Amino acid sequence: MFQLRPLLRRFGSDESGVFAVIFGLMAIVLVALGGATVDFVSLEQARQRAQVALDAAVLALQPDMYAEDMTEAEIREYILRSAQDLVLERIGKPGIINAQVDRITMDFETGRLFLGGDFTMPTMFVSLVGVTQLGSSFSAEAVRGSVDIEVAVALDVTGSMGGARIAALKAAVGDLVDVIVQDQQEPTYSKVALVPYSQAVNAGGYAAALRGPVRDAKTISSMSWASGSTMTITAATKASPVEIRSSSNHGLASNDWVYVFEVEGMTQINNRAFQIDKVNASRFTLRNVDGRNYGNFTKGKFVKCHVANCATVFTSNNHGYSNNDWVRVTDVATWQLGNGINNTDYRVTNATTNTLQLSGYSTNHTAIYTANSGKLHCTWQNASEGCTYFRYQGLWGTYTYPITDCVTDRVTPINDRAPSTTFVGRNYVPSGICPNTQIVPLTDDRDTLHDTIDNLPATGNTAGSLGILWAWYMLSPNFGYVWPEISRPAPYGKANLLKAAIIMTDGEFNTVHCNGAVSADSAGGWDRINCNAPNGEPYKQARDYCDGMRAADIVVYTVGFGITAGSAAANVLNYCASTPSHAYLASNAASLSAAFDQIARNISSLRLTQ
Numbered sequence: 050m051f052q053l054r055p056l057l058r059r060f061g062s063d064e065s066g067v068f069a070v071i072f073g074l075m076a077i078v079l080v081a082l083g084g085a086t087v088d089f090v091s092l093e094q095a096r097q098r099a100q101v102a103l104d105a106a107v108l109a110l111q112p113d114m115y116a117e118d119m120t121e122a123e124i125r126e127y128i129l130r131s132a133q134d135l136v137l138e139r140i141g142k143p144g145i146i147n148a149q150v151d152r153i154t155m156d157f158e159t160g161r162l163f164l165g166g167d168f169t170m171p172t173m174f175v176s177l178v179g180v181t182q183l184g185s186s187f188s189a190e191a192v193r194g195s196v197d198i199e200v201a202v203a204l205d206v207t208g209s210m211g212g213a214r215i216a217a218l219k220a221a222v223g224d225l226v227d228v229i230v231q232d233q234q235e236p237t238y239s240k241v242a243l244v245p246y247s248q249a250v251n252a253g254g255y256a257a258a259l260r261g262p263v264r265d266a267k268t269i270s271s272m273s274w275a276s277g278s279t280m281t282i283t284a285a286t287k288a289s290p291v292e293i294r295s296s297s298n299h300g301l302a303s304n305d306w307v308y309v310f311e312v313e314g315m316t317q318i319n320n321r322a323f324q325i326d327k328v329n330a331s332r333f334t335l336r337n338v339d340g341r342n343y344g345n346f347t348k349g350k351f352v353k354c355h356v357a358n359c360a361t362v363f364t365s366n367n368h369g370y371s372n373n374d375w376v377r378v379t380d381v382a383t384w385q386l387g388n389g390i391n392n393t394d395y396r397v398t399n400a401t402t403n404t405l406q407l408s409g410y411s412t413n414h415t416a417i418y419t420a421n422s423g424k425l426h427c428t429w430q431n432a433s434e435g436c437t438y439f440r441y442q443g444l445w446g447t448y449t450y451p452i453t454d455c456v457t458d459r460v461t462p463i464n465d466r467a468p469s470t471t472f473v474g475r476n477y478v479p480s481g482i483c484p485n486t487q488i489v490p491l492t493d494d495r496d497t498l499h500d501t502i503d504n505l506p507a508t509g510n511t512a513g514s515l516g517i518l519w520a521w522y523m524l525s526p527n528f529g530y531v532w533p534e535i536s537r538p539a540p541y542g543k544a545n546l547l548k549a550a551i552i553m554t555d556g557e558f559n560t561v562h563c564n565g566a567v568s569a570d571s572a573g574g575w576d577r578i579n580c581n582a583p584n585g586e587p588y589k590q591a592r593d594y595c596d597g598m599r600a601a602d603i604v605v606y607t608v609g610f611g612i613t614a615g616s617a618a619a620n621v622l623n624y625c626a627s628t629p630s631h632a633y634l635a636s637n638a639a640s641l642s643a644a645f646d647q648i649a650r651n652i653s654s655l656r657l658t659q
Contacts, residue, residue: 217638247509253487269423277353312349382422
């Protein structure tokens with residue numbers, strides 16, 4: 050009994066193991082606090098999506114306040130229901146996140162529409178400490194517009210934008226379009242133009258008006274080397290020179306050329322072209338051919354040739370080519386001829402008004418040519434006219450590439466003069482290098498804008514300066530005549546008009562052009578032309594174009610995606626932005642969406658009041 054009392058006293062004062070108990074109790078709190086970051090980030094992302102959706106909804110639904118076929122109560126119900134449907138769609142996660150748009154104020158005199166709501170979402174971690182859900186409020190207000198808005202968005206669609214990046218860009222720009230472009234385009238309008246760019250900018254059906262005319266290829270009506278009928282050889286002497294005898298009057302003259310074929314016996318003269326000397330009406334000799342050691346002739350044929358060496362003469366009426374011009378041959382239909390001639394460059398020789406020869410082309414004397422099947426393409430360019438192909442000297446060889454629907458820059462002075470004054474630059478690159486998504490001039494058609502955004506590619510190098518330049522051109526009234534009437538920019542300085550450009554890129558600018566080809570001072574590319582860009586390296590061009598936009602009172606926003614602060618790309622984006630607050634650097638999809646959301650709200654601030 051006396052021993053039990055000290056034991057109890059010792060047990061009561063023993064504190065070993067207490068930390069484990071305390072840690073067990075605190076672990077729940079620590080996990081909840083650590084996981085709170087995840088819950089609150091999810092909350093903020095959902096709130097942002099809800100806010101963008103409500104911004105779009107209040108702008109889209111504001112004109113419906115004046116619907117004549119509904120009562121005021123019906124209008125309120127319709128607007129609330131439509132806004133809530135859009136918010137739920139944009140937030141996503143049906144059945145998990147609950148949202149309600151239930152506050153509305155309509156002022157018919159000022160055209161003011163206010164919408165507000167709340168949403169709740171379950172928690173993942175803070176529920177451990179009893180907080181099972183989080184919520185937030187959101188609201189938006191729009192008034193009847195008083196400012197016309199024209200926005201051009203330059204979008205980097207280069208190879209580095211592949212995968213998750215291009216998906217994030219599509220979502221962010223799609224949201225921007227929904228906020229800026231309103232359904233009601235009276236009394237003021239809101240339009241957006243898109244400029245997807247990589248190595249260059251695809252002008253699509255507008256290319257011809259922008260870059261000027263291109264000389265059409267000339268049709269080859271015929272390709273032939275023989276000018277007479279095939280005749281039978283009755284004898285060929287083993288003499289020096291070899292004498293050929295024909296079965297009838299051969300009609301040849303001294304210095305003519307013949308082609309001898311289907312010879313048996315004296316095979317040394319088979320399938321060969323010879324210049325001849327006439328003996329009489331039925332005999333001629335093969336000039337400088339010693340046949341004393343040849344085989345005994347059995348049979349054979351010959352035919353008179355058009356020109357020396359029985360070369361091919363190409364007939365193309367009024368082709369316009371001169372001796373020493375380079376041409377590219379395409380679309381010759383016959384396999385034997387086409388296999389050795391198509392997609393090859395040749396130098397013109399012996400040109401007349403309707404005929405020419407191609408130096409270096411080796412005639413196939415057994416092939417049959419399909420009339421009117423081939424094309425002769427010019428391979429040079431000048432200020433007033435381009436060609437379907439461009440042959441140029443590169444850094445490591447000679448290259449010939451076709452013209453594309455892409456367009457580039459033009460040499461100084463740096464301004465937005467009309468293409469009718471100076472055509473913009475052409476673009477000659479291999480197939481697939483011109484981005485397949487075309488520019489979209491200013492439009493209020495959200496379906497057209499979304500279709501283009503949804504199909505943005507991700508390929509090629511970064512001609513960031515071109516993206517900037519063409520965003521400017523899309524807002525320039527000097528380019529207006531090129532576009533459909535509804536897409537023509539308003540004049541600079543028009544009252545109650547906002548012109549804004551948004552320049553987005555995810556990488557360093559590395560591509561500029563000389564004569565329509567990728568220039569020598571671009572980064573990489575084995576087929577660069579051996580001249581530097583006349584307007585300077587990429588960042589100089591970018592700064593010059595941004596200076597031009599600022600001089601035209603265009604408000605410039607910039608967005609760098611995954612770009613490090615202090616890099617050359619980040620620095621030029623800061624330079625181009627109208628103010629430091631107009632420049633954004635986004636590190637992930639959420640911050641990219643936030644950047645475009647903020648820009649959209651800033652641009653729409655004259656219509657979107659909160």
